[in-house]
Amino acid sequence: MSDTVLDRFLRYVVIDTQSDPTSDAQPSTEKQKDLGRLLTAELLALGLADAHLDEHGNVYATIPRNTSKDVPVICFCSHMDTAPDFTGTNVRPQILRNYQGCDITLTGDTSQVIRVASHPQLNKQIGNDIVTTDGMTLLGADDKAGVAEIMTAAAHLMANPQIKHGTIKILFTTDEEIGRGADKVDLAKLGARFAYTLDGSTVGEIENETFSADGVVIEITGVAMHPGYAKGKMENAIKAVSDIVARLPRDIAPETTDGRQGFIHPVDISGSMESAKLQLIVRDFTEAGLKEKEALLEKITREVMATYPRSSHSLTVKHQYRNMKEVLDRHPEIMDNLEEAVRRVGLEPVRHSIRGGTDGSRLSFMGLPCPNIYTGGHAYHSPLEWVSVQDMEKAVETIVALVQVWEERAA
Incomplete structure:
Protein backbone atom coordinates (compact mmCIF):
# COMPACT_ATOMS: atom_id res chain seq x y z
CA MET A 1 0.00 0.00 0.00
CA SER A 2 1.43 3.38 -0.94
CA ASP A 3 1.96 5.91 1.81
CA THR A 4 1.86 9.06 -0.34
CA VAL A 5 -1.03 11.45 0.01
CA LEU A 6 -1.41 11.50 -3.78
CA ASP A 7 -1.77 7.74 -4.07
CA ARG A 8 -4.34 7.69 -1.29
CA PHE A 9 -6.24 10.56 -2.86
CA LEU A 10 -6.34 8.87 -6.29
CA ARG A 11 -7.59 5.68 -4.63
CA TYR A 12 -10.41 7.46 -2.84
CA VAL A 13 -11.76 9.80 -5.52
CA VAL A 14 -12.69 6.99 -7.92
CA ILE A 15 -15.16 5.64 -5.33
CA ASP A 16 -18.56 7.26 -5.90
CA THR A 17 -19.78 8.66 -2.57
CA GLN A 18 -22.29 11.28 -3.68
CA SER A 19 -24.91 12.03 -1.02
CA ASP A 20 -28.63 12.45 -1.77
CA PRO A 21 -30.70 15.27 -0.19
CA THR A 22 -33.98 13.53 -1.16
CA SER A 23 -33.19 10.46 0.96
CA ASP A 24 -34.22 10.21 4.61
CA ALA A 25 -31.73 7.43 5.33
CA GLN A 26 -28.43 7.91 7.18
CA PRO A 27 -26.23 7.65 5.26
CA SER A 28 -28.37 9.00 2.46
CA THR A 29 -26.62 6.66 -0.01
CA GLU A 30 -25.24 3.22 0.84
CA LYS A 31 -22.34 3.73 -1.56
CA GLN A 32 -20.73 6.10 0.94
CA LYS A 33 -19.99 3.00 3.02
CA ASP A 34 -17.82 1.67 0.17
CA LEU A 35 -15.20 4.29 1.01
CA GLY A 36 -15.83 3.81 4.73
CA ARG A 37 -15.04 0.10 4.49
CA LEU A 38 -11.83 0.78 2.59
CA LEU A 39 -10.70 3.40 5.11
CA THR A 40 -11.48 1.09 8.01
CA ALA A 41 -9.40 -1.68 6.46
CA GLU A 42 -6.50 0.72 5.83
CA LEU A 43 -6.65 2.07 9.40
CA LEU A 44 -6.61 -1.46 10.80
CA ALA A 45 -3.62 -2.26 8.58
CA LEU A 46 -1.81 0.77 10.01
CA GLY A 47 -2.31 -0.60 13.52
CA LEU A 48 -5.30 1.43 14.69
CA ALA A 49 -6.90 -1.56 16.36
CA ASP A 50 -10.27 0.01 17.20
CA ALA A 51 -11.01 1.29 13.68
CA HIS A 52 -14.59 0.54 12.67
CA LEU A 53 -17.48 1.60 10.47
CA ASP A 54 -20.78 2.17 12.28
CA GLU A 55 -24.30 1.59 10.98
CA HIS A 56 -24.57 5.21 9.82
CA GLY A 57 -21.40 5.01 7.73
CA ASN A 58 -19.17 6.98 10.11
CA VAL A 59 -15.61 5.73 10.61
CA TYR A 60 -13.96 5.96 14.04
CA ALA A 61 -10.35 5.17 14.98
CA THR A 62 -7.75 5.98 17.63
CA ILE A 63 -4.02 6.63 17.51
CA PRO A 64 -2.88 5.82 21.06
CA ARG A 65 -0.87 8.37 23.02
CA ASN A 66 2.89 7.90 23.30
CA THR A 67 3.61 10.58 25.90
CA SER A 68 3.25 10.75 29.66
CA LYS A 69 2.00 14.33 29.49
CA ASP A 70 -1.68 15.13 30.08
CA VAL A 71 -2.50 16.15 26.51
CA PRO A 72 -6.15 16.87 25.61
CA VAL A 73 -7.61 14.27 23.25
CA ILE A 74 -7.97 15.89 19.83
CA CYS A 75 -9.81 14.65 16.76
CA PHE A 76 -9.22 15.12 13.04
CA CYS A 77 -12.37 14.91 10.93
CA SER A 78 -13.24 14.90 7.23
CA HIS A 79 -16.34 13.90 5.29
CA MET A 80 -16.48 11.10 2.77
CA ASP A 81 -19.44 12.20 0.66
CA THR A 82 -19.30 14.41 -2.41
CA ALA A 83 -21.80 17.10 -3.35
CA PRO A 84 -25.07 16.43 -5.20
CA ASP A 85 -24.38 19.50 -7.36
CA PHE A 86 -22.46 17.57 -10.03
CA THR A 87 -21.94 13.89 -10.73
CA GLY A 88 -19.25 11.93 -8.91
CA THR A 89 -19.69 8.73 -10.94
CA ASN A 90 -16.73 7.44 -12.98
CA VAL A 91 -14.25 10.05 -11.76
CA ARG A 92 -11.13 10.00 -13.93
CA PRO A 93 -8.43 12.06 -12.20
CA GLN A 94 -5.79 13.70 -14.37
CA ILE A 95 -2.36 14.79 -13.12
CA LEU A 96 -0.63 17.81 -14.65
CA ARG A 97 3.00 17.57 -13.56
CA ASN A 98 5.23 20.62 -13.12
CA TYR A 99 2.47 23.15 -13.82
CA GLN A 100 3.78 26.19 -15.70
CA GLY A 101 1.00 28.74 -15.39
CA CYS A 102 -1.30 28.09 -18.34
CA ASP A 103 -5.06 27.64 -18.53
CA ILE A 104 -5.94 23.95 -18.09
CA THR A 105 -8.23 22.44 -20.74
CA LEU A 106 -9.87 19.28 -19.44
CA THR A 107 -9.49 16.26 -21.69
CA GLY A 108 -12.93 14.62 -21.47
CA ASP A 109 -14.90 17.81 -22.16
CA THR A 110 -12.69 20.41 -23.81
CA SER A 111 -15.31 23.11 -23.21
CA GLN A 112 -14.33 22.87 -19.54
CA VAL A 113 -11.29 25.07 -18.96
CA ILE A 114 -9.73 26.00 -15.61
CA ARG A 115 -8.70 29.56 -16.45
CA VAL A 116 -5.99 31.36 -14.50
CA ALA A 117 -8.04 34.56 -14.69
CA SER A 118 -10.88 32.87 -12.82
CA HIS A 119 -8.63 30.78 -10.55
CA PRO A 120 -5.85 33.17 -9.47
CA GLN A 121 -4.62 30.65 -6.87
CA LEU A 122 -3.04 28.82 -9.82
CA ASN A 123 -0.44 31.60 -9.94
CA LYS A 124 0.98 30.18 -6.69
CA GLN A 125 1.27 26.66 -8.12
CA ILE A 126 4.12 27.10 -10.62
CA GLY A 127 6.24 23.94 -10.58
CA ASN A 128 3.66 22.01 -8.57
CA ASP A 129 1.58 19.02 -9.64
CA ILE A 130 -2.14 19.69 -10.20
CA VAL A 131 -4.88 17.06 -10.05
CA THR A 132 -8.08 17.72 -12.01
CA THR A 133 -10.91 15.66 -13.48
CA ASP A 134 -11.42 15.05 -17.18
CA GLY A 135 -14.29 17.58 -17.05
CA MET A 136 -17.11 15.03 -16.95
CA THR A 137 -17.40 14.80 -13.15
CA LEU A 138 -16.40 16.65 -10.04
CA LEU A 139 -13.09 15.58 -8.52
CA GLY A 140 -14.11 15.02 -4.92
CA ALA A 141 -11.22 16.95 -3.36
CA ASP A 142 -14.06 18.21 -1.19
CA ASP A 143 -13.39 16.37 0.99
CA LYS A 144 -11.36 13.36 -0.09
CA ALA A 145 -8.28 15.57 -0.01
CA GLY A 146 -8.96 15.97 3.70
CA VAL A 147 -9.53 12.24 4.10
CA ALA A 148 -6.27 11.42 2.30
CA GLU A 149 -4.36 13.97 4.39
CA ILE A 150 -5.62 12.58 7.70
CA MET A 151 -4.89 9.02 6.58
CA THR A 152 -1.38 9.95 5.47
CA ALA A 153 -0.67 11.80 8.71
CA ALA A 154 -1.94 8.77 10.67
CA ALA A 155 0.38 6.49 8.72
CA HIS A 156 3.32 8.83 9.37
CA LEU A 157 2.64 9.03 13.10
CA MET A 158 2.27 5.25 13.44
CA ALA A 159 5.54 4.72 11.55
CA ASN A 160 7.44 7.33 13.58
CA PRO A 161 6.85 6.74 17.30
CA GLN A 162 9.57 9.25 18.16
CA ILE A 163 7.02 11.99 17.32
CA LYS A 164 5.37 12.57 20.70
CA HIS A 165 1.63 13.15 20.86
CA GLY A 166 -1.43 12.62 22.99
CA THR A 167 -4.38 10.42 22.08
CA ILE A 168 -5.63 11.25 18.58
CA LYS A 169 -9.10 10.40 17.36
CA ILE A 170 -9.98 10.05 13.67
CA LEU A 171 -13.51 10.60 12.41
CA PHE A 172 -14.80 10.31 8.84
CA THR A 173 -18.44 11.32 8.39
CA THR A 174 -21.16 10.88 5.78
CA ASP A 175 -23.69 13.35 4.37
CA GLU A 176 -21.85 16.58 5.21
CA GLU A 177 -22.72 18.01 1.80
CA ILE A 178 -26.44 17.78 2.58
CA GLY A 179 -26.11 19.25 6.07
CA ARG A 180 -26.32 16.04 8.09
CA GLY A 181 -22.66 15.24 8.68
CA ALA A 182 -22.83 15.52 12.46
CA ASP A 183 -26.32 14.08 12.92
CA LYS A 184 -25.27 10.58 13.93
CA VAL A 185 -21.81 11.23 15.38
CA ASP A 186 -21.46 9.64 18.82
CA LEU A 187 -19.39 12.18 20.75
CA ALA A 188 -19.28 10.00 23.87
CA LYS A 189 -17.74 7.17 21.85
CA LEU A 190 -15.40 9.57 20.07
CA GLY A 191 -14.11 10.84 23.42
CA ALA A 192 -12.31 13.96 22.16
CA ARG A 193 -12.15 17.37 23.85
CA PHE A 194 -11.35 19.36 20.73
CA ALA A 195 -11.38 18.67 16.99
CA TYR A 196 -10.23 20.01 13.63
CA THR A 197 -11.99 19.44 10.33
CA LEU A 198 -9.78 19.13 7.25
CA ASP A 199 -12.25 20.69 4.82
CA GLY A 200 -10.82 24.06 3.82
CA SER A 201 -9.17 25.35 0.68
CA THR A 202 -6.14 27.63 0.27
CA VAL A 203 -3.11 26.60 2.31
CA GLY A 204 -2.47 28.96 5.20
CA GLU A 205 -6.14 29.85 5.60
CA ILE A 206 -7.61 28.53 8.85
CA GLU A 207 -11.29 29.02 9.49
CA ASN A 208 -12.77 29.74 12.90
CA GLU A 209 -16.01 31.36 11.78
CA THR A 210 -19.02 30.32 9.72
CA PHE A 211 -22.38 31.78 8.85
CA SER A 212 -25.21 31.38 11.29
CA TYR A 321 -26.46 25.91 12.39
CA ARG A 322 -24.66 28.74 14.18
CA ASN A 323 -21.36 30.58 13.87
CA MET A 324 -18.76 28.33 15.49
CA LYS A 325 -16.65 31.35 16.51
CA GLU A 326 -18.96 31.81 19.49
CA VAL A 327 -17.76 28.46 20.85
CA LEU A 328 -14.14 28.64 19.67
CA ASP A 329 -13.54 32.01 21.33
CA ARG A 330 -14.05 30.28 24.70
CA HIS A 331 -11.07 28.00 23.92
CA PRO A 332 -8.37 30.25 22.41
CA GLU A 333 -5.72 27.53 22.68
CA ILE A 334 -7.38 25.64 19.80
CA MET A 335 -6.60 28.38 17.29
CA ASP A 336 -3.35 29.45 18.99
CA ASN A 337 -1.90 25.95 18.66
CA LEU A 338 -3.10 25.70 15.07
CA GLU A 339 -1.48 29.01 14.14
CA GLU A 340 1.81 27.81 15.64
CA ALA A 341 1.59 24.59 13.60
CA VAL A 342 0.94 26.56 10.40
CA ARG A 343 4.03 28.69 11.05
CA ARG A 344 6.14 25.61 11.70
CA VAL A 345 5.41 24.28 8.21
CA GLY A 346 6.52 27.57 6.67
CA LEU A 347 3.18 29.27 6.08
CA GLU A 348 1.68 32.46 7.47
CA PRO A 349 -1.64 31.67 9.15
CA VAL A 350 -4.61 33.68 7.94
CA ARG A 351 -7.85 33.50 9.92
CA HIS A 352 -10.71 33.24 7.49
CA SER A 353 -14.52 33.27 7.65
CA ILE A 354 -16.56 30.66 5.78
CA ARG A 355 -19.56 31.93 3.83
CA GLY A 356 -21.25 28.64 4.58
CA GLY A 357 -21.05 25.91 7.20
CA THR A 358 -19.06 22.77 7.93
CA ASP A 359 -19.35 19.76 10.20
CA GLY A 360 -17.35 21.92 12.59
CA SER A 361 -20.29 24.31 12.99
CA ARG A 362 -22.57 21.57 14.28
CA LEU A 363 -19.88 19.74 16.23
CA SER A 364 -18.85 22.92 18.02
CA PHE A 365 -22.36 23.48 19.34
CA MET A 366 -22.72 19.78 20.16
CA GLY A 367 -19.81 20.20 22.59
CA LEU A 368 -16.79 19.50 20.38
CA PRO A 369 -15.11 22.84 19.49
CA CYS A 370 -13.90 22.40 15.94
CA PRO A 371 -12.24 24.91 13.54
CA ASN A 372 -11.33 24.12 9.93
CA ILE A 373 -7.93 23.51 8.31
CA TYR A 374 -6.96 23.89 4.64
CA THR A 375 -6.73 20.90 2.29
CA GLY A 376 -5.41 22.61 -0.86
CA GLY A 377 -8.56 22.00 -2.93
CA HIS A 378 -10.28 24.63 -5.08
CA ALA A 379 -13.44 25.16 -7.21
CA TYR A 380 -15.45 22.68 -5.19
CA HIS A 381 -18.74 21.18 -6.40
CA SER A 382 -17.86 21.60 -10.06
CA PRO A 383 -16.05 19.85 -12.93
CA LEU A 384 -13.36 22.55 -12.63
CA GLU A 385 -12.35 21.31 -9.18
CA TRP A 386 -8.58 20.97 -8.70
CA VAL A 387 -6.03 20.34 -5.98
CA SER A 388 -2.27 20.74 -5.70
CA VAL A 389 -0.29 17.68 -4.62
CA GLN A 390 2.25 19.87 -2.81
CA ASP A 391 -0.53 21.67 -0.94
CA MET A 392 -1.96 18.32 0.17
CA GLU A 393 1.49 17.40 1.43
CA LYS A 394 1.61 20.71 3.33
CA ALA A 395 -1.70 19.87 5.00
CA VAL A 396 -0.26 16.51 6.12
CA GLU A 397 2.75 18.32 7.58
CA THR A 398 0.39 20.67 9.40
CA ILE A 399 -1.48 17.81 11.10
CA VAL A 400 1.80 16.29 12.27
CA ALA A 401 3.09 19.65 13.53
CA LEU A 402 -0.20 20.35 15.29
CA VAL A 403 -0.17 17.18 17.39
CA GLN A 404 3.40 18.02 18.40
CA VAL A 405 2.40 21.54 19.47
CA TRP A 406 -0.40 20.16 21.65
CA GLU A 407 2.04 17.72 23.26
CA GLU A 408 4.76 20.31 23.85
CA ARG A 409 2.36 22.78 25.44
CA ALA A 410 0.72 20.25 27.73
CA ALA A 411 1.59 20.08 31.41
Missing part, protein backbone atom coordinates in the same frame (compact mmCIF):
# COMPACT_ATOMS: atom_id res chain seq x y z
CA ALA A 213 -28.00 29.77 9.32
CA ASP A 214 -31.76 29.29 9.39
CA GLY A 215 -34.26 27.93 6.91
CA VAL A 216 -37.62 29.62 6.39
CA VAL A 217 -40.77 28.08 4.93
CA ILE A 218 -43.72 30.28 3.96
CA GLU A 219 -46.93 28.42 3.13
CA ILE A 220 -49.90 30.23 1.62
CA THR A 221 -53.48 29.06 1.21
CA GLY A 222 -55.22 31.14 -1.45
CA VAL A 223 -58.78 31.23 -2.73
CA ALA A 224 -59.32 28.95 -5.74
CA MET A 225 -61.96 29.83 -8.31
CA HIS A 226 -62.81 29.08 -11.93
CA PRO A 227 -60.81 31.70 -13.84
CA GLY A 228 -63.81 32.57 -15.99
CA TYR A 229 -65.77 33.73 -12.93
CA ALA A 230 -62.96 34.82 -10.63
CA LYS A 231 -63.27 38.60 -10.58
CA GLY A 232 -63.23 39.86 -7.00
CA LYS A 233 -63.05 36.30 -5.66
CA MET A 234 -59.86 34.48 -6.67
CA GLU A 235 -56.69 34.96 -4.64
CA ASN A 236 -53.89 33.12 -6.43
CA ALA A 237 -51.36 31.58 -4.01
CA ILE A 238 -48.71 31.41 -6.75
CA LYS A 239 -48.97 35.16 -7.26
CA ALA A 240 -48.76 35.77 -3.52
CA VAL A 241 -45.46 33.90 -3.12
CA SER A 242 -44.18 35.57 -6.28
CA ASP A 243 -45.01 38.97 -4.81
CA ILE A 244 -42.99 38.10 -1.70
CA VAL A 245 -39.98 37.07 -3.81
CA ALA A 246 -40.28 40.22 -5.92
CA ARG A 247 -40.06 42.39 -2.81
CA LEU A 248 -36.89 40.77 -1.43
CA PRO A 249 -34.13 43.43 -1.35
CA ARG A 250 -31.65 42.91 -4.15
CA ASP A 251 -28.76 44.10 -1.99
CA ILE A 252 -29.37 41.34 0.59
CA ALA A 253 -28.89 38.44 -1.82
CA PRO A 254 -26.05 35.95 -2.48
CA GLU A 255 -25.37 37.49 -5.87
CA THR A 256 -24.79 40.97 -4.39
CA THR A 257 -22.99 40.24 -1.10
CA ASP A 258 -19.56 39.06 0.00
CA GLY A 259 -17.21 39.19 2.96
CA ARG A 260 -19.16 39.41 6.21
CA GLN A 261 -22.46 40.41 4.59
CA GLY A 262 -25.41 38.06 5.04
CA PHE A 263 -28.37 37.41 2.76
CA ILE A 264 -31.93 36.16 2.21
CA HIS A 265 -32.08 33.56 -0.56
CA PRO A 266 -35.17 31.85 -2.03
CA VAL A 267 -34.31 28.27 -2.96
CA ASP A 268 -37.63 26.69 -3.99
CA ILE A 269 -41.18 27.62 -5.01
CA SER A 270 -43.89 25.02 -5.47
CA GLY A 271 -47.66 24.92 -5.50
CA SER A 272 -50.83 25.83 -7.33
CA MET A 273 -53.49 28.54 -7.37
CA GLU A 274 -54.98 27.13 -4.18
CA SER A 275 -51.81 26.67 -2.12
CA ALA A 276 -48.13 27.43 -2.56
CA LYS A 277 -44.89 27.06 -0.62
CA LEU A 278 -41.78 29.24 -0.67
CA GLN A 279 -38.54 27.97 0.87
CA LEU A 280 -35.68 30.30 1.73
CA ILE A 281 -32.38 30.24 3.55
CA VAL A 282 -31.20 33.12 5.72
CA ARG A 283 -27.50 33.65 6.50
CA ASP A 284 -25.51 36.07 8.65
CA PHE A 285 -22.38 35.99 10.79
CA THR A 286 -24.21 37.34 13.85
CA GLU A 287 -27.36 36.21 15.61
CA ALA A 288 -28.63 39.81 15.57
CA GLY A 289 -28.12 40.02 11.80
CA LEU A 290 -29.94 36.73 11.31
CA LYS A 291 -32.94 37.87 13.39
CA GLU A 292 -33.00 41.22 11.59
CA LYS A 293 -33.29 39.53 8.21
CA GLU A 294 -35.99 37.16 9.45
CA ALA A 295 -37.93 40.13 10.85
CA LEU A 296 -37.68 41.82 7.45
CA LEU A 297 -38.94 38.67 5.77
CA GLU A 298 -41.90 38.52 8.15
CA LYS A 299 -42.67 42.19 7.48
CA ILE A 300 -42.61 41.70 3.71
CA THR A 301 -44.86 38.66 4.04
CA ARG A 302 -47.40 40.48 6.22
CA GLU A 303 -47.52 43.44 3.84
CA VAL A 304 -47.98 41.22 0.79
CA MET A 305 -50.64 39.09 2.47
CA ALA A 306 -52.57 42.22 3.43
CA THR A 307 -53.31 42.55 -0.29
CA TYR A 308 -54.77 39.01 -0.25
CA PRO A 309 -57.29 39.51 2.59
CA ARG A 310 -59.13 36.18 2.23
CA SER A 311 -55.96 34.08 2.06
CA SER A 312 -53.97 32.73 4.98
CA HIS A 313 -50.32 31.99 5.53
CA SER A 314 -47.79 30.52 7.93
CA LEU A 315 -44.10 31.37 8.30
CA THR A 316 -41.85 28.82 9.99
CA VAL A 317 -38.21 29.37 10.91
CA LYS A 318 -36.00 26.27 11.28
CA HIS A 319 -32.66 26.46 13.07
CA GLN A 320 -29.86 25.05 10.89
